[in-house]
Amino acid sequence: MAETGTTTPRERYRAQVRAEIKQRAWEQIATAGASGLSLNAIAKQMGLSGPALYRYFAGRDELITELIRDAYRSLADAFRAASAAGAGLAGLARTLRAWALDDPQRYFLVYGTPVPGYHAPDDVTALASEIMASLLDASAEAPSDGPAAPFAAQLEGLGRQWADGHPAPPAALRRALAFWTRLHGVLSLELAGHFTGMGFDPAHLFTAELTTLTDPSDPSDAIDPPGGPDRSG
Amino acid sequence: MAETGTTTPRERYRAQVRAEIKQRAWEQIATAGASGLSLNAIAKQMGLSGPALYRYFAGRDELITELIRDAYRSLADAFRAASAAGAGLAGLARTLRAWALDDPQRYFLVYGTPVPGYHAPDDVTALASEIMASLLDASAEAPSDGPAAPFAAQLEGLGRQWADGHPAPPAALRRALAFWTRLHGVLSLELAGHFTGMGFDPAHLFTAELTTLTDPSDPSDAIDPPGGPDRSG
DNA sequence: TTGCGTTCGTTAGAAGTTGTAACGCACAGC
DNA sequence: GCTGTGCGTTACAACTTCTAACGAACGCAA
Numbered sequence: 001m002a003e004t005g006t007t008t009p010r011e012r013y014r015a016q017v018r019a020e021i022k023q024r025a026w027e028q029i030a031t032a033g034a035s036g037l038s039l040n041a042i043a044k045q046m047g048l049s050g051p052a053l054y055r056y057f058a059g060r061d062e063l064i065t066e067l068i069r070d071a072y073r074s075l076a077d078a079f080r081a082a083s084a085a086g087a088g089l090a091g092l093a094r095t096l097r098a099w100a101l102d103d104p105q106r107y108f109l110v111y112g113t114p115v116p117g118y119h120a121p122d123d124v125t126a127l128a129s130e131i132m133a134s135l136l137d138a139s140a141e142a143p144s145d146g147p148a149a150p151f152a153a154q155l156e157g158l159g160r161q162w163a164d165g166h167p168a169p170p171a172a173l174r175r176a177l178a179f180w181t182r183l184h185g186v187l188s189l190e191l192a193g194h195f196t197g198m199g200f201d202p203a204h205l206f207t208a209e210l211t212t213l214t215d216p217s218d219p220s221d222a223i224d225p226p227g228g229p230d231r232s233g
Numbered sequence: 234m235a236e237t238g239t240t241t242p243r244e245r246y247r248a249q250v251r252a253e254i255k256q257r258a259w260e261q262i263a264t265a266g267a268s269g270l271s272l273n274a275i276a277k278q279m280g281l282s283g284p285a286l287y288r289y290f291a292g293r294d295e296l297i298t299e300l301i302r303d304a305y306r307s308l309a310d311a312f313r314a315a316s317a318a319g320a321g322l323a324g325l326a327r328t329l330r331a332w333a334l335d336d337p338q339r340y341f342l343v344y345g346t347p348v349p350g351y352h353a354p355d356d357v358t359a360l361a362s363e364i365m366a367s368l369l370d371a372s373a374e375a376p377s378d379g380p381a382a383p384f385a386a387q388l389e390g391l392g393r394q395w396a397d398g399h400p401a402p403p404a405a406l407r408r409a410l411a412f413w414t415r416l417h418g419v420l421s422l423e424l425a426g427h428f429t430g431m432g433f434d435p436a437h438l439f440t441a442e443l444t445t446l447t448d449p450s451d452p453s454d455a456i457d458p459p460g461g462p463d464r465s466g
Numbered sequence: 467t468t469g470c471g472t473t474c475g476t477t478a479g480a481a482g483t484t485g486t487a488a489c490g491c492a493c494a495g496c
Numbered sequence: 497g498c499t500g501t502g503c504g505t506t507a508c509a510a511c512t513t514c515t516a517a518c519g520a521a522c523g524c525a526a
Binding site: 241242243271272273274283284287292293 | 485
Binding site: 030 | 263264265266267268269338341344345346347348349350361382383384387388391394395404407408410411413414415416417418419421422424425426427430431432433434437438440441442445446449456
């Protein structure tokens with residue numbers, strides 16, 4: 001079953017050790033955050049000396065970059081799978097939230113505080129584009145008629161730039177952007193613990209914000225219920 | 234003008250050195266992030282030996298906690314000043330964005346990736362409540378009639394919990410929450426550089442999201458323009 | 467099966483970090 | 497002017513990342 005292809009024993013061993021290093025790194029990150037990741041501690045856990053790990057990763061930065069890459073790939077895969085299963089914007093939102101709650105620090109590795117000097121390698125930005133492409137696919141499903149809004153008009157033809165030349169109308173771009181920023185806004189604050197002790201269920205806030213995206217004219221969870229004050233006067 | 238009160242020369246000197254340490258720390262954080270903060274480097278910059286700083290801060294953690302405290306206080310002050318100047322939700326949004334852009338790492342110190350083990354001291358949560366109070370003040374200004382939405386209904390009487398017993402109606406709580414999460418969503422992604430190279434102005438996206446808060450029924454930047462598809466069929 | 471070469475893990479060490487301990491000096495207040 | 501508190505020092509321990517040099521083990525090929 002394990003059709004590993006033409007890999008030498010050394011390559012297999014190397015891949016296995018690299019995988020174990022990354023797994024231990026994930027465990028460490030989950031409990032101490034990315035800044036608390038220690039190569040030496042990982043080596044000790046594996047019964048190795050510190051410098052041994054440098055045979056597998058050039059250094060701490062490369063390991064973290066690899067973890068970021070895996071995190072992006074994981075989210076991109078989840079989105080692609082959801083898309084393939086026919087999930088719409090709501091399905092993607094559920095996928096995103098489940099992915100985030102599954103490992104909050106993994107979410108923060110992708111969308112959290114950036115290191116000022118760090119610049120993501122090209123393949124990572126490619127994965128980001130793939131994620132955006134799945135999002136645009138789902139955003140384009142819902143029909144968009146009516147005149148283009150001022151900001152949306154600014155988005156004309158930007159799909160080519162974002163996601164592998166995705167040809168999406170401005171309204172879809174606007175919707176995808178709102179999906180991203182609003183759900184990230186709720187999720188990141190929830191995962192950071194800023195809602196603890198506030199007495200409401202973050203999941204409800206998440207779905208309420210989702211509703212503003214999938215059903216913009218649905219008043220059920222709008223900011224202002226219908227029949228508000230007459231603003232024309 | 235400088236009514237320092239009854240402070241001994243030693244106290245004044247101590248306060249001055251502490252202030253200089255914090256200032257250098259802010260500079261370091263701005264260029265290398267919070268994880269790149271080094272007490273030794275600060276000491277060298279000030280012409281001191283490493284352990285000298287431990288007379289002023291118990292350790293790295295206490296210094297960072299103090300910086301977080303200052304960051305919270307800074308935002309709370311900015312919000313209070315804006316509120317006192319009669320700023321509404323839009324004014325608070327402008328204040329927030331200017332405060333964030335002024336020092337992105339300071340923003341991330343407050344709303345960025347949390348350290349798993351860290352728990353904020355009580356006075357910091359009190360400042361968070363004060364920020365929330367300013368937000369609720371502005372949120373309560375706009376009248377809210379109509380039936381309470383499902384999620385908003387869950388927020389009944391929660392103002393007492395959030396912000397110094399602030400008596401706000403559910404709709405105001407809902408609005409404040411949306412203000413917080415939506416603007417944070419846009420701001421944090423912008424500051425993290427996730428919009429770079431996408432070809433649109435993050436400021437426009439910010440104001441577009443703000444419009445959904447201050448003018449929920451304004452179609453100008455809504456997700457779906459008016460006259461959308463008939464969803465009842 | 468017998469080499470040979472790549473790869474791996476080791477120890478040693480440099481340069482950095484946080485943080486503690488002990489010492490001396492200088493300053494402020496009495 | 498004396499005295500004690502507070503400050504800065506050096507020395508040190510324990511940790512980190514990361515390099516260098518060495519030896520052993522392993523796979524492959526003849």
